Amino acid sequence: MAAGMFDLIVRRVAIDGRDGSHDIAIAGERIAAIAPRLDAEAEVELDGEDRLASPAFVQPHIHLDKALVGRRLPPNSSGTLAEAISLLHESKRAATVEEIRERAGIVIRQAVIAGTTTLRSHVDVDTIGGLRPLEGVAAARADHADLCDIQIVAFPQEGIWRNPGTDELLIRAMRSGADLVGGMPHWESDHDAARRHIAFCLDLAVRHDADVDMHVDETDDGRWHTFELLIDEAERRGWGARTSAGHVCAMAAWEDGFATAVIRRAATAGVKVITNPPTNLMLQGRGDAEPRRRGIPRIKELLAAGVTVAAGQDCVEDAFYPFGTADPLQVALIVAHAAQLGTPSEIAAALRMVGEDAARVLRLPVYGLVPGARADLVVLDAAKPQEALREQAPRRWVVCRGRIVAETIREQRLHRSTSGHEASGGHCPPSPPAAAAAQA
Numbered sequence: 001m002a003a004g005m006f007d008l009i010v011r012r013v014a015i016d017g018r019d020g021s022h023d024i025a026i027a028g029e030r031i032a033a034i035a036p037r038l039d040a041e042a043e044v045e046l047d048g049e050d051r052l053a054s055p056a057f058v059q060p061h062i063h064l065d066k067a068l069v070g071r072r073l074p075p076n077s078s079g080t081l082a083e084a085i086s087l088l089h090e091s092k093r094a095a096t097v098e099e100i101r102e103r104a105g106i107v108i109r110q111a112v113i114a115g116t117t118t119l120r121s122h123v124d125v126d127t128i129g130g131l132r133p134l135e136g137v138a139a140a141r142a143d144h145a146d147l148c149d150i151q152i153v154a155f156p157q158e159g160i161w162r163n164p165g166t167d168e169l170l171i172r173a174m175r176s177g178a179d180l181v182g183g184m185p186h187w188e189s190d191h192d193a194a195r196r197h198i199a200f201c202l203d204l205a206v207r208h209d210a211d212v213d214m215h216v217d218e219t220d221d222g223r224w225h226t227f228e229l230l231i232d233e234a235e236r237r238g239w240g241a242r243t244s245a246g247h248v249c250a251m252a253a254w255e256d257g258f259a260t261a262v263i264r265r266a267a268t269a270g271v272k273v274i275t276n277p278p279t280n281l282m283l284q285g286r287g288d289a290e291p292r293r294r295g296i297p298r299i300k301e302l303l304a305a306g307v308t309v310a311a312g313q314d315c316v317e318d319a320f321y322p323f324g325t326a327d328p329l330q331v332a333l334i335v336a337h338a339a340q341l342g343t344p345s346e347i348a349a350a351l352r353m354v355g356e357d358a359a360r361v362l363r364l365p366v367y368g369l370v371p372g373a374r375a376d377l378v379v380l381d382a383a384k385p386q387e388a389l390r391e392q393a394p395r396r397w398v399v400c401r402g403r404i405v406a407e408t409i410r411e412q413r414l415h416r417s418t419s420g421h422e423a424s425g426g427h428c429p430p431s432p433p434a435a436a437a438a439q440a
């Protein structure tokens with residue numbers, strides 16, 4: 001490559017935390033330079049027109065193996081987690097590797113178009129579906145290796161001791177392409193069984209030098225506190241910084257003093273939390289009289305204590321949740337409502353939960369818009385973060401490993417009744433023609 005010649009330059013973008021407009025130069029798979037005006041050329045140049053550039057989004061918790069099965073199942077009439085799990089048994093029994101691969105692929109492509117270049121997917125490992133979910137999602141991962149990276153978590157959705165044989169299957173899953181060990185300790189019969197469940201999973205992770213990401217206390221029942229057991233067992237093995245806990249809904253029902261103590265312990269141990277408010281706002285608190293629990297952990301307290309919190313999609317049109325588009329901006333907007341994050345700094349925190357903090361959960365090296373980082377970025381049709389969230393801004397371009405992998409052009413038309421107000425359309429920001437027409 002000649003001096004001053006790059007593969008891609010994204011010109012004239014706004015970057016949160018920096019004043020004015022910037023150019024981002026990419027060489028190969030890496031960001032090579034960022035400056036207000038780069039005197040250089042590239043094979044491909046994009047004009048950002050002062051749109052906001054952000055590091056690509058990271059999806060920290062999704063179930064690609066179950067995505068879109070909702071359209072084949074009867075509705076979850078009680079709306080509970082328990083009914084969702086039993087509804088799923090039949091589809092899990094019937095699902096083939098090929099069908100899982102197809103459904104997962106649809107959602108992966110949707111996630112990439114939404115600006116995501118790294119995902120962490122749980123896959124059910126149990127005696128119902130065996131390792132087919134793992135095989136299906138691993139095949140979908142290979143199909144889309146040019147678009148994104150996917151971490152796969154071996155997830156004992158049915159419990160380990162409640163579903164005899166799952167322990168052996170988890171061992172096989174870790175030998176067959178799963179990257180992380182999952183868990184579902186509150187699904188066991190009691191806390192003793194839950195502790196053995198956690199210990200088994202952590203020992204397996206240590207043997208495979210793998211991270212741990214468990215579904216923890218996804219229940220309204222405040223008597224469950226497997227989050228505390230997870231911190232115990234992770235610390236005992238020096239695995240705190242490699243351990244994450246998803247959901248942790250019961251934390252909302254804990255007594256305040258206990259919650260504060262456990263949150264402090266999580267911060268000290270380096271255990272991270274992934275909240276999944278789309279699904280949990282839908283599922284939890286179903287048995288409550290008013291006031292109703294909302295099924296999300298104490299997000300503000302976790303953040304204040306210094307615990308890394310990421311926000312995940314969890315479900316896409318399955319027995320648990322009828323919606324979901326694998327769009328991190330939608331998840332961030334839902335988490336902002338669920339946790340009441342409305343000030344500029346709180347909005348920034350909500351966005352970090354699908355970006356920087358999610359990257360921390362996935363332990364991605366050198367994430368961000370900085371020279372040397374992998375060139376994974378998204379240019380949003382918005383001028384600033386709050387506008388991106390409010391407008392659910394289209395992702396103008398998505399770049400993965402230095403290559404443009406997706407683009408979106410929004411076209412809207414508004415037709416006024418009086419002449420002279422005939423509206424035009426076209427892609428928008430920073431001042432969308434459709435919006436301008438609406439104000440005319």
Ligand SMILES: [Zn+2]
Pocket residue numbers: 061063122215246314
């Ligand atoms: Zn989940």
